[in-house]
Amino acid sequence: MTHLNMDKVVRCGLNQSRRAVRMLTVTFAVFLASAAGFAHAQVQLDNTIKKVETFVNAEGDVERRLVDANSVVPGDELQYTVRFTNNGSQSVDAGSIVITDVVPAHTEYLDGTAFGAGTQIWYSVDGEMYAPPNKLTVVNDGVEMLASAKDYRSIRWTFAPALDPGDSGYVSFNVRLK
Amino acid sequence: MQYLKRLSQLLLTVTGLGISLSAWADGTDSGTSVTNDVQMTFTVGATAQTASSDVTFVVDRKLRLDVGTPNGNWVSAVPGQAGVTASSVQFAVVNNSNDSVDVVIALIDQGALDVDGYDPAAASPITPVGLTVWEDTNADGVLDGGENVLGSATGVYTLTGTFAEDEERTISVSIDVDGAAVAEQYQTYTLVAAVADTGVVIANDDSSNESPGVADVPAALNDLATVEVVFADDGSTFAEDEGFNFLSGPAATGSPDGENDGQSANAAGFRTVGVLGIVKYVEVLWDPISENQYTGVGNATTGNEPKSIPGAVLMYVIGVSNQSALAATGVVITDNVPAGAAEPLQLGNSGAVAGINLPDSVTVDIDGVPVVLDLDNAGVAVDDLVYVRECSLVAADPVNPGVAFSADPSEVNASMGASCDGGATGYIVYFATVDNTAS
Numbered sequence: 001m002t003h004l005n006m007d008k009v010v011r012c013g014l015n016q017s018r019r020a021v022r023m024l025t026v027t028f029a030v031f032l033a034s035a036a037g038f039a040h041a042q043v044q045l046d047n048t049i050k051k052v053e054t055f056v057n058a059e060g061d062v063e064r065r066l067v068d069a070n071s072v073v074p075g076d077e078l079q080y081t082v083r084f085t086n087n088g089s090q091s092v093d094a095g096s097i098v099i100t101d102v103v104p105a106h107t108e109y110l111d112g113t114a115f116g117a118g119t120q121i122w123y124s125v126d127g128e129m130y131a132p133p134n135k136l137t138v139v140n141d142g143v144e145m146l147a148s149a150k151d152y153r154s155i156r157w158t159f160a161p162a163l164d165p166g167d168s169g170y171v172s173f174n175v176r177l178k
Numbered sequence: 179m180q181y182l183k184r185l186s187q188l189l190l191t192v193t194g195l196g197i198s199l200s201a202w203a204d205g206t207d208s209g210t211s212v213t214n215d216v217q218m219t220f221t222v223g224a225t226a227q228t229a230s231s232d233v234t235f236v237v238d239r240k241l242r243l244d245v246g247t248p249n250g251n252w253v254s255a256v257p258g259q260a261g262v263t264a265s266s267v268q269f270a271v272v273n274n275s276n277d278s279v280d281v282v283i284a285l286i287d288q289g290a291l292d293v294d295g296y297d298p299a300a301a302s303p304i305t306p307v308g309l310t311v312w313e314d315t316n317a318d319g320v321l322d323g324g325e326n327v328l329g330s331a332t333g334v335y336t337l338t339g340t341f342a343e344d345e346e347r348t349i350s351v352s353i354d355v356d357g358a359a360v361a362e363q364y365q366t367y368t369l370v371a372a373v374a375d376t377g378v379v380i381a382n383d384d385s386s387n388e389s390p391g392v393a394d395v396p397a398a399l400n401d402l403a404t405v406e407v408v409f410a411d412d413g414s415t416f417a418e419d420e421g422f423n424f425l426s427g428p429a430a431t432g433s434p435d436g437e438n439d440g441q442s443a444n445a446a447g448f449r450t451v452g453v454l455g456i457v458k459y460v461e462v463l464w465d466p467i468s469e470n471q472y473t474g475v476g477n478a479t480t481g482n483e484p485k486s487i488p489g490a491v492l493m494y495v496i497g498v499s500n501q502s503a504l505a506a507t508g509v510v511i512t513d514n515v516p517a518g519a520a521e522p523l524q525l526g527n528s529g530a531v532a533g534i535n536l537p538d539s540v541t542v543d544i545d546g547v548p549v550v551l552d553l554d555n556a557g558v559a560v561d562d563l564v565y566v567r568e569c570s571l572v573a574a575d576p577v578n579p580g581v582a583f584s585a586d587p588s589e590v591n592a593s594m595g596a597s598c599d600g601g602a603t604g605y606i607v608y609f610a611t612v613d614n615t616a617s
């Protein structure tokens with residue numbers, strides 16, 4: 001699997017409804033932390049999108065690069081990168097970080113592109129049950145068979161190490177816009 | 179928790195919607211918002227916490243037209259044809275965009291320009307008259323009542339209404355062909371289709387692509403939330419599929435249509451081909467009173483030819499000649515045997531039929547080519563005869579042995595072989611007697 005490094009983080013605007021949901025989520029998190037008496041562990045998530053572009057280099061070889069996803073049309077390959085940073089003063093417990101990302105509507109996951117250093121990557125075809133690719137099945141015309149990448153509707157990364165204050169990491173995956 | 183539950187329900191609903199809409203042929207509709215919402219759970223000192231982040235982009239407007247030639251690049255034309263009821267050059271314009279779009283076309287006269295490997299440079303072009311261009315609703319190549327005639331000249335036309343996604347329309351072009359035209363004349367047209375809004379060609383997209391001859395206009399800073407225009411059309415390798423400047427007029431002939439320029443093109447033309455000449459004549463070979471014989475053009479009986487009286491023997495000759503340079507296939511000659519006035523005659527071996535005295539051979543004329551028929555039937559084992567000479571035979575070959583009549587044929591027919599190549603001739607010859615019975 002080839003992973004493309006981010007050279008620039010694009011922060012994305014939220015529409016009104018999304019902004020509202022996000023505020024509620026943050027409020028909920030703070031409430032939990034306050035109630036338990038721990039107010040200093042805070043992990044910030046940054047979700048960014050880039051377009052994967054092919055180009056011919058000076059040697060005449062075809063290469064891939066990431067560009068801003070400002071012009072996105074059907075058929076384009078996109079890369080989502082989720083960067084997580086511990087901005088708090090306490091470590092996040094080892095093995096406790098679980099990142100779940102639904103493959104966006106109108107897109108299909110591209111096989112083998114999910115990346116996450118130090119993570120276990122499982123997938124789901126229904127958004128509920130997660131399993132590694134070799135144990136994920138679907139039923140087509142009454143026949144149970146191994147799920148293909150196009151069947152994946154959700155991806156889950158489980159980060160094994162602890163995340164100390166100031167530390168960060170990222171996970172990513174690629175999709176193609178239908 | 180209630181909010182999280184609702185959020186989860188919302189996500190599942192959106193996901194399900196995505197699956198149901200994924201079958202769109204030209205991709206996700208322009209303007210569709212696509213959101214990715216990532217959730218994270220973790221613990222700090224065994225206390226559960228969550229975080230989330232989402233990002234949304236709007237699908238841009240991918241504009242792509244394709245122009246096809248459903249009848250191929252060359253359409254046969256017959257000298258003397260009246261355009262709108264005869265063969266037509268057809269162009270199929272398809273909107274393969276992810277949005278509806280207006281379409282403006284340009285029809286360009288290319289004379290006898292080469293298309294698709296043929297090289298008609300040495301041939302004279304057809305002189306196009308009676309040009310008619312129309313939206314061929316039922317794509318039958320014939321101008322029907324109610325179909326929208328765009329005009330009677332080359333130039334720029336705005337097609338009616340807006341093309342929906344996947345919509346295909348046929349533009350037909352017809353001409354009248356001079357009756358004096360000969361085989362291997364050509365008339366080629368290029369049709370260029372360009373995307374437009376409210377009838378005005380979109381000359382620049384938002385990715386620094388532009389129509390031929392149009393200056394680049396630096397696009398405003400794009401962003402995730404704005405629907406930008408993206409040209410996504412294919413180019414062409416054929417020079418006659420030319421780019422066209424809709425703002426200032428035709429581009430230089432010979433420049434291929436480029437990719438991602440907001441327009442697509444294709445070329446097709448008329449070609450006078452497959453002109454089969456057919457000749458049919460009858461000669462009186464012998465009559466029972468004078469017993470003179472006809473032996474062919476320039477024969478010795480000139481001035482004293484046999485007469486077509488009852489009992490006389492008639493010779494029917496039907497020949498075809500391919501006057502074009504292209505092979506014609508499936509050529510079959512069918513002729514109705516004259517009923518009543520003549521009865522088919524089966525010549526016996528050695529041409530011996532009681533009371534009839536035919537010449538041993540006769541020369542027939544097939545489109546100017548003299549051919550000698552051997553009527554004494556030497557070597558022919560059957561009572562005959564319909565002489566059949568297929569097109570594939572060359573002059574030195576003997577005629578086919580012939581086939582027997584059925585007992586009382588009403589017609590004769592024979593294939594001219596697998597192919598009638600350019601310049602080839604083929605024919606059938608059969609015989610009959612003038613009815614000698616009283617009516």
